[in-house]
Amino acid sequence: MTVTVRYYAAARAAAGVETEAVEVPPGATVDILLKTVGATHGNDFGRVLGRCSFLLDEVAVRDRELSLHDGALLDVLPPFAGG
Template sequence: MKIRYFAGAAEAAGVHEETLDADFEVTVADLVEQLGADRERLATVLAACTLLVDGQAVRARTEYVPAGAQVDVLPPFAGG
């Protein structure tokens, strides 16, 4: 599973991209918990982020993420 972080999420994660070895589906909630487990700042940012799974916005954290998915982590954007 490829995780791509953008803007403030990348800053909080300390990387722009990482790969997780998973050969099974996980819920979005479980994935978010795993990603933020040892990174408190990232965990805080993830709580406010929108996630895209294979280009589709996640509507509920109970949705499943396929093992080979690409997950984009998009923090809230300011602007007008």
């Protein structure tokens, strides 16, 4: 199945892309998806990913064992600063 991943700010810079379609097996979880993109983009991206929060179809992810569905959208949000 295909999941769209959107990266913001430092996550986008580390991944080198703004958005990508990622193929994962049926029954995949958010954790599996994150491991897949982490392996694709390397160590610097992995460090950024470790500090990020996530939205799955615009809902905050509290449990990385949450199952994905075909056509899902995962937003990768690094910590933001400012005021």
